[in-house]
Amino acid sequence: MGSSLQGRDILRTDTLRDEELRLILSTAERFEEWLKAGSHLENMRGRVMASLFFEPSTRTRLSFEAAMHRLGGGVITVDDPMTSSAAKGESLADAIRVVEGYADVIAIRHPREGSAAEAAAAVSIPVINGGDGTGQHPTQALLDIYTLKKEKGAIDGLTVALVGDLKNGRTVHSLVYLLARFDVRLIFVSPTQLMMPADITDNLLARGIEVSVTEDLAGAMRESDVVYMTRIQKERFEDPTEYQRLKGAYVLDMAMVEQAKSGITILHPLPRVNEIEEEVDGYAGAAYFRQAHNGLPVRMALLALVLGRE
Amino acid sequence: MGSSLQGRDILRTDTLRDEELRLILSTAERFEEWLKAGSHLENMRGRVMASLFFEPSTRTRLSFEAAMHRLGGGVITVDDPMTSSAAKGESLADAIRVVEGYADVIAIRHPREGSAAEAAAAVSIPVINGGDGTGQHPTQALLDIYTLKKEKGAIDGLTVALVGDLKNGRTVHSLVYLLARFDVRLIFVSPTQLMMPADITDNLLARGIEVSVTEDLAGAMRESDVVYMTRIQKERFEDPTEYQRLKGAYVLDMAMVEQAKSGITILHPLPRVNEIEEEVDGYAGAAYFRQAHNGLPVRMALLALVLGRE
Amino acid sequence: MGSSLQGRDILRTDTLRDEELRLILSTAERFEEWLKAGSHLENMRGRVMASLFFEPSTRTRLSFEAAMHRLGGGVITVDDPMTSSAAKGESLADAIRVVEGYADVIAIRHPREGSAAEAAAAVSIPVINGGDGTGQHPTQALLDIYTLKKEKGAIDGLTVALVGDLKNGRTVHSLVYLLARFDVRLIFVSPTQLMMPADITDNLLARGIEVSVTEDLAGAMRESDVVYMTRIQKERFEDPTEYQRLKGAYVLDMAMVEQAKSGITILHPLPRVNEIEEEVDGYAGAAYFRQAHNGLPVRMALLALVLGRE
Numbered sequence: 001m002g003s004s005l006q007g008r009d010i011l012r013t014d015t016l017r018d019e020e021l022r023l024i025l026s027t028a029e030r031f032e033e034w035l036k037a038g039s040h041l042e043n044m045r046g047r048v049m050a051s052l053f054f055e056p057s058t059r060t061r062l063s064f065e066a067a068m069h070r071l072g073g074g075v076i077t078v079d080d081p082m083t084s085s086a087a088k089g090e091s092l093a094d095a096i097r098v099v100e101g102y103a104d105v106i107a108i109r110h111p112r113e114g115s116a117a118e119a120a121a122a123v124s125i126p127v128i129n130g131g132d133g134t135g136q137h138p139t140q141a142l143l144d145i146y147t148l149k150k151e152k153g154a155i156d157g158l159t160v161a162l163v164g165d166l167k168n169g170r171t172v173h174s175l176v177y178l179l180a181r182f183d184v185r186l187i188f189v190s191p192t193q194l195m196m197p198a199d200i201t202d203n204l205l206a207r208g209i210e211v212s213v214t215e216d217l218a219g220a221m222r223e224s225d226v227v228y229m230t231r232i233q234k235e236r237f238e239d240p241t242e243y244q245r246l247k248g249a250y251v252l253d254m255a256m257v258e259q260a261k262s263g264i265t266i267l268h269p270l271p272r273v274n275e276i277e278e279e280v281d282g283y284a285g286a287a288y289f290r291q292a293h294n295g296l297p298v299r300m301a302l303l304a305l306v307l308g309r310e
Numbered sequence: 311m312g313s314s315l316q317g318r319d320i321l322r323t324d325t326l327r328d329e330e331l332r333l334i335l336s337t338a339e340r341f342e343e344w345l346k347a348g349s350h351l352e353n354m355r356g357r358v359m360a361s362l363f364f365e366p367s368t369r370t371r372l373s374f375e376a377a378m379h380r381l382g383g384g385v386i387t388v389d390d391p392m393t394s395s396a397a398k399g400e401s402l403a404d405a406i407r408v409v410e411g412y413a414d415v416i417a418i419r420h421p422r423e424g425s426a427a428e429a430a431a432a433v434s435i436p437v438i439n440g441g442d443g444t445g446q447h448p449t450q451a452l453l454d455i456y457t458l459k460k461e462k463g464a465i466d467g468l469t470v471a472l473v474g475d476l477k478n479g480r481t482v483h484s485l486v487y488l489l490a491r492f493d494v495r496l497i498f499v500s501p502t503q504l505m506m507p508a509d510i511t512d513n514l515l516a517r518g519i520e521v522s523v524t525e526d527l528a529g530a531m532r533e534s535d536v537v538y539m540t541r542i543q544k545e546r547f548e549d550p551t552e553y554q555r556l557k558g559a560y561v562l563d564m565a566m567v568e569q570a571k572s573g574i575t576i577l578h579p580l581p582r583v584n585e586i587e588e589e590v591d592g593y594a595g596a597a598y599f600r601q602a603h604n605g606l607p608v609r610m611a612l613l614a615l616v617l618g619r620e
Numbered sequence: 621m622g623s624s625l626q627g628r629d630i631l632r633t634d635t636l637r638d639e640e641l642r643l644i645l646s647t648a649e650r651f652e653e654w655l656k657a658g659s660h661l662e663n664m665r666g667r668v669m670a671s672l673f674f675e676p677s678t679r680t681r682l683s684f685e686a687a688m689h690r691l692g693g694g695v696i697t698v699d700d701p702m703t704s705s706a707a708k709g710e711s712l713a714d715a716i717r718v719v720e721g722y723a724d725v726i727a728i729r730h731p732r733e734g735s736a737a738e739a740a741a742a743v744s745i746p747v748i749n750g751g752d753g754t755g756q757h758p759t760q761a762l763l764d765i766y767t768l769k770k771e772k773g774a775i776d777g778l779t780v781a782l783v784g785d786l787k788n789g790r791t792v793h794s795l796v797y798l799l800a801r802f803d804v805r806l807i808f809v810s811p812t813q814l815m816m817p818a819d820i821t822d823n824l825l826a827r828g829i830e831v832s833v834t835e836d837l838a839g840a841m842r843e844s845d846v847v848y849m850t851r852i853q854k855e856r857f858e859d860p861t862e863y864q865r866l867k868g869a870y871v872l873d874m875a876m877v878e879q880a881k882s883g884i885t886i887l888h889p890l891p892r893v894n895e896i897e898e899e900v901d902g903y904a905g906a907a908y909f910r911q912a913h914n915g916l917p918v919r920m921a922l923l924a925l926v927l928g929r930e
Contacts, residue, residue, distance in 0.1 A: 040356035046660035048689050050682070059408050062360070062386045066412035069358050069384030074689030076682045077387075077697075088851075090891030098679050098890060101913025102686035270408060271400035293411025350666035369718050372670070372696045376722035379668050379694030387697075580718060581710035603721025 006308035009120040010128045012136040014177045021145070021181065027301035027310050028146055028294075035070065035297065043309040044073030050103035051077045052096075052119075053130070054086070055111040059270065059292065060130050060139070064107040067299035071309075076102060081111075093122040100125055105307055107299075108132075126306035128299075134170055140269055141174035143298040147291040148226060151265045155179070161187040161220040164230035164250055164275065166196040171269045172230060173200060185210040187220045191246045194236060217250055221260035227252070229268045229275045229288075253277040257285075267291050316618035319430040320438045322446040324487045331455070331491070337611035337620050338456055338604075345380065345607065353619040354383030360413035361387045362406075362429075363440070364396075365421040369580065369602065370440050370449070374417040377609035381619075386412060391421075403432040410435055415617055417609075418442075436616035438609075444480055450579055451484035453608040457601040458536060461575045465489070471497040471530040474540035474560060474585065476506040481579045482540060483510060495520045497530045501556045504546060527560055531570035537562070539578045539585045539598075563587040567595075577601050626928035629740040630748045632756040634797045641765070641801065647921035647930050648766055648914075655690065655917065663929040664693030670723035671697045672716075672739075673750070674706075675731040679890065679912065680750050680759070684727040687919035691929075696722060701731075713742040720745055725927055727919075728752075746926035748919075754790055760889055761794035763918040767911040768846060771885045775799070781807040781840040784850035784870060784895065786816040791889045792850060793820060805830040807840045811866045814856060837870055841880035847872070849888040849895045849908075873897040877905075887911050 005020055016024075034041060049068040053061045056079070065075045076099075086095065092115060099106060100123040108119050109130035116129035116136070131137040148155050160179060162172050166188055176186065176196075186209060188196045195213065204211050214220055221227055232250055237243040251274060252266065268276055268288040280286050304310035314330055326334075344351060359378040363371045366389070375385045386409075396405065402425060409416060410433040418429050419440035426439035426446070441447040458465050470489060472482050476498055486496065486506075496519060498506045505523065514521050524530055531537055542560055547553040561584060562576065578586055578598040590596050614620035624640055636644075654661060669688040673681045676699070685695045696719075706715065712735060719726060720743040728739050729750035736749035736756070751757040768775050780799060782792050786808055796806065796816075806829060808816045815833065824831050834840055841847055852870055857863040871894060872886065888896055888908040900906050924930035 038356075046658075046690065046692070048686050056390075058388055058390075058405075062388070062409060062412050065386045066358050066360075066384075069386070070356065072356070074686075074695075075384075076685045076689065078678055078682070080676075080678075088891050089893035094891060095678075097909050098912040099682060101909070102682050102916055271398050271404060273399040289407050289411070292408045296412055348666075366700075368698055368700075368715075372698070372719060372722050375696045376668050376694075379696070380666065382666070385694075581708050581714060583709035599717050599721070602718040606722055 005305040007126060008306050009126055010138055010302055010306065011116050011120055012129070013138045013141045013174050018181060021142075021178070024142060024298070024301050024305065025146055025149060027305055028297040031300040031304070032294075032297035040072070041070060042072040043304050044068060044071035044307070047073040047104045047307065047309070048102065049073060049075050049303065050099045050106045051075055051079075052099065052106060052108045053077070053079045055081060055109050055131070057109050057131060060109060060295075063295040064128075064130060064299050064303075067296055067303055070296065071300055071304060073303075092118060096122045105303060128302055128306065131170070134168070137170050137174050139295070139299055139302060140171050141178050142302070143291065143294045144171075144175050144228070144267065144269070145178050146298050147267065147287060147294045148265075150294070151285075151287050151290070152225060155182040155184060157183060158225045159185040159187065159223055160226045160228060161189050161217075161224040162196075162228045162230075163189040163217055163220070164232050165194045165236060166190045166230075167194045168236065169230050172196075172228070175228070176200060176204060180204050180207050180209050185212075187212045187214060187224060189214055189217050189220045189250075191215060191232070191242070193238075193242070194232065215249070217252070218256055218259060221256060221264060224261055224264060226265045226267060227260070229266065229272070231273060231275055251275060251277065252280060254279045254283065257283055315615040317436060318616055319436055320448055320612055320616065321426050321430055322439070323448045323451045323484050328491060331452075331488070334452060334608070334611050334615065335456055335459060337615055338607040341610040341614070342604075342607040350382070351380060352382040353614050354378060354381035354617070357383040357414045357617065357619070358412065359383060359385050359613065360409045360416045361385055361389075362409065362416060362418045362420075363387070363389045365391060365419050365441070367419050367441060370419060370605075373605040374438075374440060374609050377606055377613055380606065381610055381614060383613075402428060406432045415613060438612055438616065441480065444478070447480050447484050449605070449609055449612060450481050451488050452612070453601065453604045454481075454485050454538070454577065454579070455488050456608050457577065457597060457604045458575075460604070461597050461600070462535060465492040465494060467493060468535045469495040469497065469533055470536045470538060471499050471527075471534040472506075472538045472540075473499040473527055473530070474542050475504045475546060476500045476540075477504045478546065479540050482506075482538070485538070486510060486514060490514050490517050490519050495522075497522045497524060497534060499524055499527050499530045499560075501525060501542070501552070503548075503552070504542065525559070527562070528566055528569060531566060531574060534571055534574060536575045536577060537570070539576065539582070541583060541585055561585060561587065562590060564589050564593065567593055625925040627746060628926050629746055630758055630922055630926065631736050631740055632749070633758045633761045633794050638801060641762075641798070644762060644918070644921050644925065645766055645769060647925055648917040651920040651924070652914075652917035660692070661690060662692040663924050664688060664691035664927070667693040667724045667927065667929070668722065669693060669695050669923065670719045670726045671695055671699075672719065672726060672728045673697070673699045675701060675729050675751070677729050677751060680729060680915070683915035684748075684750060684919050687916055687923055690916065691920055691924060693923075712738060716742045725923060748922055748926065751790065754788070757790050757794050759915070759919055759922060760791050761798050762922070763911065763914045764791075764795050764848070764887065764889070765798050766918050767887060767907060767914045768885075770914070771905075771907050771910070772845060775802040775804060777803060778845045779805040779807065779843055780846045780848060781809050781837075781844040782816075782848045782850075783809040783837055783840070784852050785814045785856060786810045786850075787814040788856065789850050792816075792848070795848070796820060796824060800824055800827050800829050805832075807832045807834060807844060809834055809837050809840045809870075811835060811852070811862070813858075813862070814852065835869070837872070838876055838879060841876060841884060844881055844884060846885045846887060847880070849886065849892070851893060851895055871895060871897065872900060874899050874903065877903055
């Protein structure tokens with residue numbers, strides 16, 4: 001019973017079939033149980049992952065590399081915004097084709113949208129997209145879904161508020177397309193300048209997803225089962241007084257949690273700056289660190305599945 | 311018989327109990343014998359160490375990472391004075407809490423004093439301090455003690471001269487507190503500007519340690535069993551002529567070794583610049599490279615003990 | 621039957637005996653077969669390689685590190701043009717002597733010619749030169765020879781054109797000395813300003829190698845079994861109009877391949893900038909990516925042989 005993901009690239013979430021998504025989530029769950037039991041996994045013994053981070057992202061890189069180590073495999077790393085060969089004028093495709101000879105699977109992060117697909121087209125080993133500019137970040141969206149499932153038991157029936165910079169946020173774009181496969185209600189909470197792009201909202205509505213749009217975080221939290229916070233960056237605003245007016249409204253503190261729907265789950269892709277007060281960390285539904293930790297079993301699942309070693 | 315160090319952080323040397331110090335030294339000795347016998351150790355199979363070097367220190371980092379590999383474990387590394395997440399405004403505690411989900415143990419070096427304790431407080435996995443600014447450097451002090459024991463057979467009864475910048479030297483501060491647990495005589499050799507801080511000297515005297523203070527290295531070497539050299543940095547002097555006068559006095563050469571107490575052992579935490587002439591390297595008592603190499607079994611011992619896998 | 625290379629440094633190609641060269645090539649061949657069969661190699665279980673890249677060279681570093689992982693060993697890495705200890709004024713010999721205590725074998729790349737030999741002299745563990753400035757790059761030359769043997773079946777009888785900057789090209793210098801051990805004819809194709817140094821050409825002629833010198837790439841390709849392309853750098857020319865005149869002449873495209881000797885094999889040490897048009901990549905004799913991939917079994921062979929674990 002070979003996996004349907006063996007030999008596949010993981011470049012975006014919208015091309016994953018529902019049964020593939022279920023396979024990823026169930027494999028991650030199994031790995032998490034093994035990790036908790038302290039089992040030694042040897043699935044990747046003798047295998048090598050190339051971790052190519054042409055843009056710094058410490059947490060994503062460490063998570064991929066830890067995943068490979070936990071599976072018993074080895075890792076070779078490039079952690080350099082401008083590699084020596086790129087500095088000499090080498091194309092990304094050439095660089096990737098060389099690495100193909102050294103590794104069994106590639107995890108790549110690159111500042112340019114489309115670069116992960118370009119890398120995948122250049123080689124025959126599986127490529128996993130660790131974020132390509134304003135493009136996709138599929139492993140983040142998958143660990144978000146995995147977290148929702150673990151925290152809430154099921155995703156169907158949930159009302160999820162997505163908060164912050166919904167215009168530029170790669171993470172929320174990847175996430176809503178995965179959420180749209182479930183029976184969810186979405187609330188988009190952002191300043192008008194940073195609203196979810198219309199084409200995404202239209203696409204969701206066309207798929208029958210109920211979507212509300214508001215600037216009012218406190219109001220949204222009163223009817224949400226989950227609130228997904230993201231950063232609002234000052235430099236996105238043309239009018240600094242507008243930023244001053246809004247920034248306080250999108251800082252989540254315990255007073256807001258106490259006014260929210262009972263049992264609300266709080267997520268954040270991290271790093272946070274000041275979007276969530278530290279006082280919230282002790283709240284049982286503050287799941288953002290558990291969410292980050294879920295990156296490990298989810299990335300283990302992806303690595304094992306694309307190499308057919310789950 | 312679980313180790314008394316399982317689950318513990320190693321943040322400083324002064325809170326280690328005597329029996330814990332003995333356990334570390336005897337475990338390191340055992341690991342060194344196994345290394346020499348070419349044994350394959352699998353104690354850490356399936357385990358991952360996060361090596362978080364927010365301040366460059368190549369030798370300490372490589373020593374920790376080699377220790378983990380020698381125990382059969384995997385390593386994820388951050389080797390970056392300013393990580394991407396810190397650049398985005400993330401707190402150290404947040405960064406460490408994320409890594410907690412990926413690794414079983416953390417080795418951290420950070421330029422700010424107290425940062426290792428801050429990291430340890432944020433997570434429930436063991437944290438080993440690889441040097442925090444002007445604070446502590448416990449693994450260096452432990453390998454120094456291990457080296458003294460190996461080179462001299464026993465530490466009780468030794469006269470140890472500590473030489474150089476005793477005012478700012480984190481290494482010598484950590485070391486004298488460990489030495490004070492033994493029946494030793496200490497000679498502090500430094501320019502007046504760079505004397506051992508009075509509170510440290512007072513503490514040692516209160517504990518009954520015999521301490522002499524001098525500017526005369528040659529004289530100190532005539533009565534010492536061990537001389538521990540450290541660097542004197544020009545920038546510590548307000549008066550450059552004072553630096554010129556003193557710098558020659560603290561350069562150890564063969565002529566000084568020949569005038570010293572017979573069999574004197576020479577230590578240095580490395581890197582050296584010109585504190586010890588290369589001609590001294592061939593002298594049997596020149597133990598500074600053996601001292602650096604002892605970092606491997608000592609760090610193996612610490613990693614294995616805090617994870618209960620010795 | 622211990623290997624004749626156990627305990628040896630690999631610093632240059634001209635001191636390798638013919639039987640040692642054969643041993644390296646046959647060992648690499650065996651490792652390549654094992655890799656293709658998907659075998660788990662455990663030759664280096666418990667062993668550690670220090671990968672010391674004091675000059676960036678992503679592909680060489682990744683190739684060495686992947687080789688060690690494929691053999692089941694661990695890797696500690698320095699990937700920094702100016703290490704912290706060198707910045708403090710430490711000598712290369714001191715830095716290497718410290719690392720000797722952590723690792724079983726060292727792969728080093730350094731911008732200064734002679735530095736690999738200096739490192740090897742400082743320690744008793746094997747040192748493999750990964751390129752030292754304008755000096756040697758023996759592992760590249762060995763993988764080039766390995767590639768020629770694989771692509772053409774045998775090296776004796778071949779006519780090999782070496783093209784580009786033959787004056788400054790460390791790679792071609794190391795390679796021609798290895799080629800000279802076989803019954804080959806060499807054609808040096810370069811602008812007059814970038815000709816092969818006279819002492820090398822004289823040495824080859826003295827050894828009975830037939831050498832032709834020309835500026836005409838197309839002509840050379842009509843009589844060559846192999847063309848080895850290298851980069852020509854603009855900054856090597858005093859007269860920019862001269863560079864303009866020549867640059868087009870040394871760009872290999874399909875039209876040139878079609879006029880060349882039938883079955884010609886095209887090599888390039890990579891990275892390429894524009895020396896070979898991408899349209900050539902699909903040509904069956906375009907072997908430069910296979911050449912790069914051959915770095916893996918060749919470096920596996922070297923690591924295993926010098927540690928006596930083949």
